[in-house]
Amino acid sequence: MSSTLSPVVSLSNVHKSFGALKVLDGVSFDVGVGEVAAIIGQSGSGKSTALRCINALETIQQGTIHVCGHAIHDPALDRRTLRRDVGIVFQSYNLFPHLTVEQNIMLAPTCVKALSKAEARDLAREVLSHVGLEAKADQYPEQLSGGQQQRVAIARSLAMRPKLMLFDEVTSALDPQLTGEVLKVMETLAREGMTMILVTHEMAFARKVASKVVYMHQGRVWETGTGAMLDDPQTPELRAFIGNGL
Amino acid sequence: MQSFGLIHVEFLAWAALWTVGLSLIAFVGGGLLGFVVALARVSGSLAVRAAAIVYIQVVQGTPLLILLFLIYFGVAVAGFSGVPAILAAGAGLTVYSSGFLAEIWRGCIQSVPKTQWEAAECLALTRWQRMTRVILPQALRMATAPTVGFLVQIVKNTSLASVVGFVELSQAGKLINNSIFEPFTIFVTVALFYFALCFPLSTWSRSLERKLNVSRR
Numbered sequence: 001m002s003s004t005l006s007p008v009v010s011l012s013n014v015h016k017s018f019g020a021l022k023v024l025d026g027v028s029f030d031v032g033v034g035e036v037a038a039i040i041g042q043s044g045s046g047k048s049t050a051l052r053c054i055n056a057l058e059t060i061q062q063g064t065i066h067v068c069g070h071a072i073h074d075p076a077l078d079r080r081t082l083r084r085d086v087g088i089v090f091q092s093y094n095l096f097p098h099l100t101v102e103q104n105i106m107l108a109p110t111c112v113k114a115l116s117k118a119e120a121r122d123l124a125r126e127v128l129s130h131v132g133l134e135a136k137a138d139q140y141p142e143q144l145s146g147g148q149q150q151r152v153a154i155a156r157s158l159a160m161r162p163k164l165m166l167f168d169e170v171t172s173a174l175d176p177q178l179t180g181e182v183l184k185v186m187e188t189l190a191r192e193g194m195t196m197i198l199v200t201h202e203m204a205f206a207r208k209v210a211s212k213v214v215y216m217h218q219g220r221v222w223e224t225g226t227g228a229m230l231d232d233p234q235t236p237e238l239r240a241f242i243g244n245g246l
Numbered sequence: 247m248q249s250f251g252l253i254h255v256e257f258l259a260w261a262a263l264w265t266v267g268l269s270l271i272a273f274v275g276g277g278l279l280g281f282v283v284a285l286a287r288v289s290g291s292l293a294v295r296a297a298a299i300v301y302i303q304v305v306q307g308t309p310l311l312i313l314l315f316l317i318y319f320g321v322a323v324a325g326f327s328g329v330p331a332i333l334a335a336g337a338g339l340t341v342y343s344s345g346f347l348a349e350i351w352r353g354c355i356q357s358v359p360k361t362q363w364e365a366a367e368c369l370a371l372t373r374w375q376r377m378t379r380v381i382l383p384q385a386l387r388m389a390t391a392p393t394v395g396f397l398v399q400i401v402k403n404t405s406l407a408s409v410v411g412f413v414e415l416s417q418a419g420k421l422i423n424n425s426i427f428e429p430f431t432i433f434v435t436v437a438l439f440y441f442a443l444c445f446p447l448s449t450w451s452r453s454l455e456r457k458l459n460v461s462r463r
């Protein structure tokens with residue numbers, strides 16, 4: 001029956017422009033339950049925009065996007081119910097600087113899911129231990145390293161028990177060592193069966209962890225395949241991109 | 247004729263209390279009203295935003311003196327004669343402060359990075375929760391120093407309340423001058439009183455600015 005299982009995310013012929021600038025030019029791809037999809041490509045290829053469209057942070061001009069049963073292209077979309085199902089982690093962490101690590105994580109569960117303080121605190125401890133940062137619960141974001149902040153951001157998303165996690169170049173602001181600790185957390189999530197879409201420049205990580213790789217070029221999906229596709233690129237563009245990237 | 251003495255200084259000190267009282271009314275009233283206008287100014291609704299912009303422009307574009315006249319005589323025209331001077335002055339200064347505080351606070355709210363809004367939005371918080379739990383606490387930190395700084399403006403501008411017959415520091419100075427006619431001595435003393443009220447405020451504002459800028463952002 002797995003072939004009839006509808007995908008968690010499905011983009012079909014998505015077009016998006018910022019003014020005269022065409023960013024997405026007919027993008028289509030699917031991501032199934034438990035899949036880890038890596039979107040790769042040069043800066044300006046539209047990969048981050050595609051990710052933001054999936055979470056309705058950008059509106060599209062044409063095409064359809066379905067995410068966890070929500071029709072993103074529908075103007076009547078209820079964004080808040082969508083965001084209960086979809087977590088997103090940003091390149092710049094975007095932790096709330098006036099709250100401690102624990103309060104950052106407790107905020108949404110108490111506000112949105114009406115958890116009690118005690119329940120939310122337990123939840124915070126649980127997701128923090130998941131990213132290996134229980135000891136930092138009472139610190140403020142500025143007291144943490146970039147890698148730690150990013151792991152807190154992941155924990156904050158996990159606390160909402162999302163069905164899908166989006167990662168927007170989450171290691172681009174980190175040095176190699178800190179990148180490693182964040183990628184390890186993401187790899188654990190992938191192994192546990194979380195459906196994930198990540199925009200990344202980490203080719204080695206994409207090759208190792210992604211079940212699907214989407215190469216975008218000039219606002220189009222240029223090539224898709226498994227991680228192995230990176231060892232055997234079919235288009236000169238991907239070949240050139242990997243050549244430059246490694 | 248009596249010359250300037252302790253009794254006059256006492257009278258000025260008493261009037262200075264009214265200046266402080268009027269300043270507090272203006273600050274609290276203007277703060278409450280200004281907060282509502284600031285929220286309206288960043289509202290999601292275009293109509294609400296436009297209304298807030300018009301309010302701020304009208305208030306900022308009207309001299310406080312005219313504002314006080316309008317309220318004092320406007321209320322009388324509306325059929326309520328004999329409005330106590332403190333009410334008219336308090337209302338005028340409240341409107342005046344609200345127009346400026348709203349704009350100061352609007353700036354602080356909007357200087358919280360857009361990514362903070364986005365992060366809160368992506369955690370499924372409602373617009374109100376985003377505002378009260380994420381944006382306002384950060385804006386407050388930025389707003390403190392300029393708000394205290396604006397208090398200095400309020401204190402000095404209470405002097406205009408004398409035009410509606412309110413006896414505060416400046417009006418008291420005028421009254422004394424009418425009886426003993428020593429304008430220089432009297433108004434230097436009045437100025438010293440204002441300075442004594444304003445100097446601590448501006449010092450406080452500057453130290454807040456240093457403290458809040460250096461620490462957590």
